[in-house]
Amino acid sequence: MRASVLSDWLAQRLDRGNGQPIYRQLHRLLQQAILSRELPAGSKVPSSRLLAQELGIGRNTVTQVYEQLVLEGYVNSATGRGTFVADSAPDEIVGVPDAEALAAPLESLPPPLQGNRALSTRGARLIAGAGVSKRQWGAFMPGVPDVTKFPARVWSRLHNKYWRRLGPDLLTYAPGGGLASLRHTLADYLRTSRSVRCTPEQIIITTGIHQSVDLAVRLLSDPGDLIWTEDPCYWGVRSVLHVSGLQSRPIAVDEEGINPSADDLAQPPKLMLVTPSHQYPLGMVMSLARRRMLLEYARQNQCWIIEDDYDSEYRYGSRPLASLQGLDTSGQVIYVGSFGKTLFPGLRIGYLVVPEALAESFATASAELYREGQLLQQAMLAEFIAEGHFTSHIRKMRTLYGQRRQTLLDAAAHCYGDALPAVGGDAGLHLVMQLPAGSDDRAVAAAALERNIVVRPLSGYYAQPSLAPSGLLIGYACVPDEEIAPAFNTLADAIDATLVQFA
Amino acid sequence: MRASVLSDWLAQRLDRGNGQPIYRQLHRLLQQAILSRELPAGSKVPSSRLLAQELGIGRNTVTQVYEQLVLEGYVNSATGRGTFVADSAPDEIVGVPDAEALAAPLESLPPPLQGNRALSTRGARLIAGAGVSKRQWGAFMPGVPDVTKFPARVWSRLHNKYWRRLGPDLLTYAPGGGLASLRHTLADYLRTSRSVRCTPEQIIITTGIHQSVDLAVRLLSDPGDLIWTEDPCYWGVRSVLHVSGLQSRPIAVDEEGINPSADDLAQPPKLMLVTPSHQYPLGMVMSLARRRMLLEYARQNQCWIIEDDYDSEYRYGSRPLASLQGLDTSGQVIYVGSFGKTLFPGLRIGYLVVPEALAESFATASAELYREGQLLQQAMLAEFIAEGHFTSHIRKMRTLYGQRRQTLLDAAAHCYGDALPAVGGDAGLHLVMQLPAGSDDRAVAAAALERNIVVRPLSGYYAQPSLAPSGLLIGYACVPDEEIAPAFNTLADAIDATLVQFA
Structure with missing residues (x-):
């Protein structure tokens, strides 16, 4: 879509009768147009005066929406030259996981939060993008040391x-x-x-x-x-x-x-x-x-x-x-x-x-x-x-974690040979197991969690999860040696079940 | 100064040869003009296009400065109507203690921090406005309970x-x-x-x-x-x-x-x-x-x-x-x-x-x-x-603090009778002793600190310290009973020495 036809596209979609403020509708529609690349990076958006005129709405409304989009990083405002779609849309910039939700058709979105439920813009994005887990312990929680030692x-x-x-x-x-x-x-x-x-x-x-x-x-x-x-x-x-x-x-x-x-x-x-x-x-x-x-x-x-x-x-x-x-x-x-x-x-x-x-x-x-x-x-x-x-505690734990890392690598090799290689295990408390390109690591992690195994999908650490390599973060530090192989076998069940569906 | 003569005023003060970027100079000059009320609240500032033209500088520079001033609360931008000096300048809004420094002539200011010493705008204002004390214990530190109990x-x-x-x-x-x-x-x-x-x-x-x-x-x-x-x-x-x-x-x-x-x-x-x-x-x-x-x-x-x-x-x-x-x-x-x-x-x-x-x-x-x-x-x-x-701890401490409060009130009455009344002592861990209108409570607090007594000037809690009532926050909670009267006498020395100078 060229910027010149944007007004028409917007006019068809703005709905004065649906109870949502025009400001919110316009904001969301422009986010959609940018995230879906219908408004490509670098394209110029109409001036607030022009767009307001063509849509028959207040210029202040348009200006406020543009300012919000600037704050959010969707567009850049170059004074004297106009407003342009940013080179990197926010899903790339900040890795907002709900980019899909934002890009979904307006009708399918839940009504905007209002009144007592209304979070601020930054608050809503924080919650939407939160990566924190409710689980903080157990196989194979990454980033957690063995505190029992x-x-x-x-x-x-x-x-x-x-x-x-x-x-x-x-x-x-x-x-x-x-x-x-x-x-x-x-x-x-x-x-x-x-x-x-x-x-x-x-x-x-x-x-x-x-x-x-x-x-x-x-x-x-x-x-x-x-x-x-x-x-x-x-x-x-x-x-x-x-x-x-x-x-x-x-x-x-x-x-x-x-x-x-x-x-x-x-x-x-x-x-x-x-x-x-x-x-x-x-x-x-x-x-x-x-x-x-x-x-x-x-x-x-x-x-x-x-x-x-x-x-x-x-x-x-x-x-x-x-x-x-x-x-x-x-x-x-x-x-x-x-x-x-x-x-x-x-x-x-x-x-x-x-x-x-x-x-x-x-x-x-x-x-x-x-x-x-x-x-x-x-x-x-x-x-x-x-x-x-x-x-002396670090020395002791380094030896212990080194053993656990090897036990995990052995269990992985036993299950998959070289088919699913592990990287990043030379340091730290986790390693990354690569999954086949195009496979859905979130689905694997969800299937693992159903089996009471915590792993984190690698794609979630990337700014653009949909284009990221597929893999799993597997933390071995807080798993007792004897539990590693059985837990990995359970994880392997989840992987196999999910990858079969994928294949 | 009316906004229409602002361009001249600025043109006389911008100095291309002094090594400071024009952006910084313009930013600081406009801050000065607003803080000193030369640009009064509500007045309109020239459009970025006009000001850039009259000063012979880039329009982007002016726009960036205006945007910075909006962020800082000096001006408000009403789309389609222009940019106006805010009703409350930031010294009123946020109580920036270095308003004097900002309003001082440009020449007397230290060179702007650059390179490794450069804090962000919000960081610099945070540091300039910091109220935290290096002392956290002793007579008469407000807000600190008796942790020894x-x-x-x-x-x-x-x-x-x-x-x-x-x-x-x-x-x-x-x-x-x-x-x-x-x-x-x-x-x-x-x-x-x-x-x-x-x-x-x-x-x-x-x-x-x-x-x-x-x-x-x-x-x-x-x-x-x-x-x-x-x-x-x-x-x-x-x-x-x-x-x-x-x-x-x-x-x-x-x-x-x-x-x-x-x-x-x-x-x-x-x-x-x-x-x-x-x-x-x-x-x-x-x-x-x-x-x-x-x-x-x-x-x-x-x-x-x-x-x-x-x-x-x-x-x-x-x-x-x-x-x-x-x-x-x-x-x-x-x-x-x-x-x-x-x-x-x-x-x-x-x-x-x-x-x-x-x-x-x-x-x-x-x-x-x-x-x-x-x-x-x-x-x-x-x-x-x-x-x-x-x-049970709260009950015990309430009795103890009530006694200390009374001891302090007695010591104050003994020294000053009704001349310096205390307020706010019905609750909490401090009371406020009023000082004569127009007296400098910061000077009193500084004189007290020289005598190793911590009190806080009341004016510092107001958005506009220069217009605030004068007084002292005196914390009694962490002072053992027997030390209260002697410490108050030391404080009274500081008050008397300072108020004599004042009178």
Whole structure:
């Protein structure tokens, strides 16, 4: 459809009698036209004056709808030149899973939420795109460590020690940045284990990756700013970015990590979010050449790089490369990590390492925005690390997870031989099993869940699930060794049942 | 200055040779002109086309600056009619403390932050407006309970009990909304103590007021939406609103609580944030008539009311009125509370009670955005409440704080008689001592801090500190009885030294 016939197309579909406000109808119809490519990328939409005239509606209505579509990333407004359909429609940009629903004919949509049920635009998209699972434990939940092996007695001893000599300082609000002893201990640990170069003041304690990214994004970017995310990437962080108003551009990854094209490079983002140690969820390690390229590009274009060093502790075989942060000579890198995968997720302690020039602003903003506390747990953690429990726990778990990974690989090979290869198992707590091209990994995951097995469809991590490779994220960390093979056999039943239907 | 001479005024001040981008200069000059009232509220600014022509700069530059000013709330863009200076400039709207700096001549400003030091617009304003203190303990820190009286042995016993029988369910991520047992216990407690009517499913456990407000605001409003805040109000929540892009309109309070004028009522907000039980920081209780008015207005105009029921447990004398939530028959009220003031701030457990229709969305969004944990602490707290420790602790602390309050009032009367009256002491953990009109409460607070006494200037809680009444927030809760009179005498030294200078 050419833009010139848009007015007719819209006029045929707007329905003054159906009880829905014209604003909502027009908004939804334009979303449909863009998502379905009937209005192709780059095409110009009529001026608000013209469209209002042709549809016989108020110009304010049209303007408001256009502004909403700009905010949502469907169109770009170039002042003086007009309004154009964005190069990447939001289903590509943000990976909204309900793109199908949006693109469905208007009649089949549920009536818009109104009154007490009305979420905001950003709220509704957050809910529609939510990736969070109701299950947080059991075979093969990815991203969850075996918390039953956590040295609970050591932790309890530390707890009792601190509660016995409790002063008010550990029970009240956290000073900006968190407890000094933990920041000192972490600076030492990160220097030796991850080649991160920082003073304790550059470390900001948070409740985890979500809060770390939220803080960095709010301090360093404004609504509408561009951020590069890896494609695929972690859905949770994508939601955090989206709700803060960022426009995310998914960048393809290859075997060396994030791989921006010439088109990508031509539009420098304000931020980029990368997982160099272990691409999430595919598992490849970013090459040194790619790291250098990224740092140089960020330096030249004054971009911030958020380095999510998640899971870097768990490697089976090769040694990890040093962190990007350690290679950064111009203060462009924000390094984020967490104790959720090494100790236990419910602990809710993570951290940022920020460039020196930003340290004070981050500390202030953290206290101002989140009013954090949990200093007692921070004190316990500092001592837990300083006494060596942390590194010995990681060593122990690395051995355990390495065995479980091998047990899982054996079970998969036993069932499928080389037919369904697994990737990304060299590090982390899960591996990705590839499914035949064109197969529906969501259907497989649903069939598995019916059999009480949790796996996550790989396509859901991509910005465009419908074009993504098919596969399964299989977490082995929290599954006892002896349960792995039986659970995999149950999963194989689900795969076979679904792929037969597919074939 | 009339808008028609704006172009000349700007042309004289734009400096192509000073190394600052024209965009930044124009942005800052327009901010100055608005803040200094040279461009009065309601006046129309020239069209981007015209201004670009007259200044000989690109139209895109002007448009971008205008868009930035719209985002920041300096101007409103009425499509088809032009761009107008907002009724309330942002120093009034958001209470930016650095309004003076913004309004200063361009030459005296530090060079704009660039490169690695550059915060985003929202980040810079967050830092400039941050109210958080580096001190969190000691006479007379407001808002901090006496954590040394917390029943640490009971808490430790619960901790050890749960750690001994630890299953993975309490160590991993929280399901959306928090632990079922705590939500059940809270529903009972809130029904009996606060007349809150809800099912456990309507309760969403958070880390405190900040996260509760952040979640509600993101789910229920979009950037640019209007929110009513009480004037004065808590600075921390104001920062949370601001960084989420809300435009806040300060509404005066009288002895019956928030008191919107006809002008205010003519522009229904998307949300309002009120403290009915005990206005923060002035302490008055919202009258029943005002509560009914507010609920009816919200019903008619489909606004959400966020009821911050903070400190409602601590009343010395009168019984509190039932919560707004309990009076609400149309599901407009979001009730928020926390355990920070009743147990200890560092605990970081708070909650929202949301209308039934929103419960599932809030639970999902909470898990998606924050990925919370801390289930072990939630389990301990549920048992702590169910075993009766919570109510007995509150009873004990109410007696203790009532005594401390009286000791403080006596010390103040001893020093000043009726000259400096105290208000707001009927509830909560602080009272407000009025200072002579026109005196500089910030100077008094600074003089007190030099003497190691923490008080907060009342004017800082107002949207326009320069027009606000002068006073001090004096927290008595965390000061041992015997230290109150000596500490007050030190404070009186600071007051006398400063007020002499003032007189």
